[in-house]
Amino acid sequence: MKVAVYYNNQDVRVEDRPIPQPKSSEILVKTKSCGVCVADTMEWYLTPRAPLTLGHEPAGIIEEVGEEINNFKKGDRVFVHHHVPCLVCEHCRRGNFTMCANYRKTHVQPGGFSEYFIASGEHAAKDTLLLPENVSFEAGTLVEPLACVIHAIRKAGIKAGDSVALIGTGAMGLMFIQCLLYWGVRKLVVYEVLDWRIRKAKEFGAPYVLVPDKDPEKEAARLRDLFHSDGADKVFIAAKDISAMNLGMRLANKGGTVVFFATPKPEESIPLFPSYIFFNEITLTSTYSADHLDTRMALDLIASGDVSADKLISHRYPLENLSDAILQTVSRNESLKCVINF
Numbered sequence: 001m002k003v004a005v006y007y008n009n010q011d012v013r014v015e016d017r018p019i020p021q022p023k024s025s026e027i028l029v030k031t032k033s034c035g036v037c038v039a040d041t042m043e044w045y046l047t048p049r050a051p052l053t054l055g056h057e058p059a060g061i062i063e064e065v066g067e068e069i070n071n072f073k074k075g076d077r078v079f080v081h082h083h084v085p086c087l088v089c090e091h092c093r094r095g096n097f098t099m100c101a102n103y104r105k106t107h108v109q110p111g112g113f114s115e116y117f118i119a120s121g122e123h124a125a126k127d128t129l130l131l132p133e134n135v136s137f138e139a140g141t142l143v144e145p146l147a148c149v150i151h152a153i154r155k156a157g158i159k160a161g162d163s164v165a166l167i168g169t170g171a172m173g174l175m176f177i178q179c180l181l182y183w184g185v186r187k188l189v190v191y192e193v194l195d196w197r198i199r200k201a202k203e204f205g206a207p208y209v210l211v212p213d214k215d216p217e218k219e220a221a222r223l224r225d226l227f228h229s230d231g232a233d234k235v236f237i238a239a240k241d242i243s244a245m246n247l248g249m250r251l252a253n254k255g256g257t258v259v260f261f262a263t264p265k266p267e268e269s270i271p272l273f274p275s276y277i278f279f280n281e282i283t284l285t286s287t288y289s290a291d292h293l294d295t296r297m298a299l300d301l302i303a304s305g306d307v308s309a310d311k312l313i314s315h316r317y318p319l320e321n322l323s324d325a326i327l328q329t330v331s332r333n334e335s336l337k338c339v340i341n342f
Contacts, residue, residue, distance in 0.1 A: 001115035004322045006052045008043055009330060012323040020109065021064075025121035027072060027128070028064040029080060031055075034112035035141035036325045036338040038170075044265050055112025055340070056082035059131065059140030063116065069124055079140045080119045081127035081147075081295050082108050097291035098151070113322055115342055127292040132303045138316075138339050139302050139309035142175075145337075146298035146307060147290030148261075149175045153183060154294070155287050156234045156259050160184030165223060165232035165251045167191045167212075168239030169201040171312055171337040172261070176236055177204045178307045187227060191219075191247070196334050204311070216250040223251055230254045240264045246271070252282045260286040313337045 001019045006012050022028040035057035039045070046052060062076045072078070085092050085100035092100050108117045119128060131140045149172060158164070164185050166176050169192045180188055190206040192198045201209045208226065213219040224231055231253035237244055240262040249270075252258050277284065290298075301307040314336040317325040325338040 002319055003053055003110055003115070004055075004113040004319055006040075006046060006054050006113075006322075007050045008047050009041060009326050010323060012326065014320055014322075017110075017114075019116050020118050022066045022118055024066040025068045025124075026066045027062055027069055027119050027124050029058070029060040029078065029108075029117055029119060030063045031058050031060040031112060031115055031117060031342050032137035033060070033141050033342065034058040034340045035145065036322075036329050036340065037145065038172075038262075038329060041326050041330045053111035053114055055114070056108075057141045057144045058082075058108065058112030058117065059137040059143075060117075060342075066121070068121065072124060072128065072130075077131040077137070077140075079129045079131060079143045079295070079299065080108055080117075080123055081129075081144060081290075081292065082106070082112070083289065084122050084126040085291065087126070097293075098287075098289045103289075113319060113340060115319070127295055129295060129299050131299075135299070135303050136309070138313055138341070140299075141339055142302060142307075142309050142312060142337065143295055143298045144290065145172060146175050146179075146301065147294035148172070148287070149179050150294045150297050150301075151290040152176075152236060152259050152261050152287040153179055155285060156236070156257050158183050158185065158234060162233040163187035163189075163227045163229060163231075163253070165189050165191065165235045165248070166206075167235070167237045167244045167248050168262070169197045169206075169209075170238070170332070173197075173238045174200060174204045174312060174336065175307065176238055177201060177206050179301070181205055182301065182306050189223060189226060189232070191244075194332065200336070204308075212247055216247045219247060220250040227253075231256055233257070235259065236261055238262055242268055242270055249277075249282070249284070252280070254280045255282075256280075257283040257285060260284070313339050315339070316341055318342075
């Protein structure tokens with residue numbers, strides 16, 4: 001089988017390897033599509049551990065099942081979540097499934113950017129989902145990223161009457177727009193600086209799309225005038241720029257919540273003003289990845305059409321051109337979601 005091996009964003013090599021044989025508790029999946037995530041482009045995170053086979057947004061057809069597997073069969077069309085929690089540790093008991101030690105230890109092998117991959121019995125039991133007939137393999141690759149958005153919205157405790165500010169309208173930001181509208185949010189202001197992304201945000205139904213002022217205080221004043229309040233009840237920062245994070249903390253209403261959804265490089269930092277946070281009772285939080293509850297809701301939203309998968313996929317590549325897909329994702333040149341098709 002063909003496997004893409006990552007060394008850096010410009011160096012991705014396709015190798016031939018034997019097709020793995022599933023153990024009695026495993027399933028073998030023939031990959032049909034796999035999405036390219038921004039995390040697949042973060043050289044500072046990936047190159048120290050390279051060579052790697054990436055790809056954590058796969059959808060495919062079950063090729064073979066181990067004798068202990070009784071909930072799936074050969075020919076089933078599936079999405080497989082790359083991480084699964086143990087469901088019994090202290091973090092899982094509190095509902096913080098993505099903080100489970102088992103969560104990051106579990107992976108599909110060798111990864112979604114290969115013609116076949118192995119999913120463990122844990123994956124099969126906890127977070128492998130049958131794709132409805134009206135959900136294509138390409139659409140199935142969006143289950144994982146959409147689940148991450150749902151995870152953030154749930155953690156923020158969104159209510160229908162909340163006012164919301166969203167910073168960043170890449171593919172994830174556009175998923176945020178669709179989900180927030182689905183949740184009943186109508187007071188939604190989206191911030192973006194790129195012209196083509198501004199157009200996309202409007203196409204996806206954002207009520208207000210603004211280019212932020214370079215001065216966070218001036219932008220906060222404009223938002224207060226727009227909402228006729230002290231700011232946004234919930235702020236989602238879906239951009240990894242430090243300037244976006246500085247802005248986000250100033251947009252929150254008194255008693256509001258700011259959610260950090262994207263990560264900058266480890267050496268980057270932002271100024272924090274504890275007295276401002278203290279006197280305004282602002283909650284700062286973050287979300288990492290998604291759990292088995294989020295993936296199920298994500299698939300439901302895609303299947304129902306409440307989230308438009310086709311409009312989110314902008315570029316398609318064969319496995320041999322994975323490096324091009326990575327560079328396209330990095331460039332942000334009218335690129336939303338890139339998908340590798342097999």
